[in-house]
Amino acid sequence: MLNWPAEGDALIAPAVARNRDAILAVLRRVLPATGTVLEVASGSGEHAVHVARALPNLVWQPSDPEPSALRSVAAHARHAGLPNLRDPLQLDAAASDWPVKQADALVCINMIHIAPWAAAEGLMAGAGRLLPAGAPLVLYGPFREEGRATAPSNEAFDADLRLRDPRWGLRQLEEIARLAQAHGLVLAERVEMPANNLILVFRRAAP
Structure with a gap:
C-alpha cells in the first residue's frame, strides 16, 4: 500500500x-507527437x-492496481482539469489481460524494482501485445548493469527493498533487455538520469 503524505x-x-x-525532457x-500513452x-x-x-497533443491514460493510487490519480486529475488526462484504470501489470487493447506508447516510472518479477514479465508481454511497430516503452528507475559499479545509494536502496519484500529489488538491465x-x-x-537512475527506451520491432 502507498503511504506517502496526502x-x-x-x-x-x-x-x-x-x-x-x-523525465519530461x-x-x-521519445514519445510520439500525438496518440494515446498508457502509463503503467x-x-x-x-x-x-x-x-x-x-x-x-497526447492523451494520457493512467493506471494502477492499488485502490489508494487510483483515488489519488483521480483527485490530482480533478484538480488539474486537463482534457487530455483520462480517468485512471485499474491495471495489474502482471495480469495476462489488460483493460487496454492498444496504445501508441507505454510509460512505466519506478515500478519494476518495487514489484515481483512477474510484474516486469507482464509489462513486457503487455507492451508486446499493445504497441505497434516502432512505438516506445519507456522505463525509469534504478538498475544494476554488468561491468558498472552500483552506486552506494542504490545498493542501500536495494537492501531496503529486499528487507521489505524479498521479491523486490533492483533489476539487472541486461535481464530486462532479454525479457523485452x-x-x-x-x-x-x-x-x-539524476540520482543514479536511468531511462530505458525500448521500441516494438516490426513483426
Whole structure:
C-alpha cells in the first residue's frame, strides 16, 4: 500500500518534484507527437498531471492496481482539469489481460524494482501485445548493469527493498533487455538520469 503524505485522496510522492522535469525532457523527445500513452503504475498521479499538462497533443491514460493510487490519480486529475488526462484504470501489470487493447506508447516510472518479477514479465508481454511497430516503452528507475559499479545509494536502496519484500529489488538491465526481446521489443536507448537512475527506451520491432 502507498503511504506517502496526502491531501485528502491526493497522495504526494516527494521524489516526483525532484525528477519530473528530467523525465519530461526525455519523454518530449521519445514519445510520439500525438496518440494515446498508457502509463503503467501511475502511483500518486503527479507524473500523469505534469506530463499531460506539458504535452497536450497526447492523451494520457493512467493506471494502477492499488485502490489508494487510483483515488489519488483521480483527485490530482480533478484538480488539474486537463482534457487530455483520462480517468485512471485499474491495471495489474502482471495480469495476462489488460483493460487496454492498444496504445501508441507505454510509460512505466519506478515500478519494476518495487514489484515481483512477474510484474516486469507482464509489462513486457503487455507492451508486446499493445504497441505497434516502432512505438516506445519507456522505463525509469534504478538498475544494476554488468561491468558498472552500483552506486552506494542504490545498493542501500536495494537492501531496503529486499528487507521489505524479498521479491523486490533492483533489476539487472541486461535481464530486462532479454525479457523485452522475448516479446518483440528492442532496447533502443539508455539515458543516464539524476540520482543514479536511468531511462530505458525500448521500441516494438516490426513483426
